[in-house]
Amino acid sequence: MSKLSEIDLGSALLSTFILFGFIATAFVFVRLTIIGINYIKINYLKKEGVDKDDEKNKSDNKGF
Numbered sequence: 001m002s003k004l005s006e007i008d009l010g011s012a013l014l015s016t017f018i019l020f021g022f023i024a025t026a027f028v029f030v031r032l033t034i035i036g037i038n039y040i041k042i043n044y045l046k047k048e049g050v051d052k053d054d055e056k057n058k059s060d061n062k063g064f
Helices: 002-044 048-060
Strands: none
Touching: none
């Protein structure tokens, strides 16, 4: 009878660690999604007019 309770304990621990693994994996996917969205916002959704003005100002300040 004691072996049956050991199997239940082992099964419960295994199930618990598998559940923690799924939760950790979901957390990683959420973090990567947030990082990807922020990367797209910063690099691809800039206003073109503002960027062009900045480039003109940088080129005007060079030299005499």
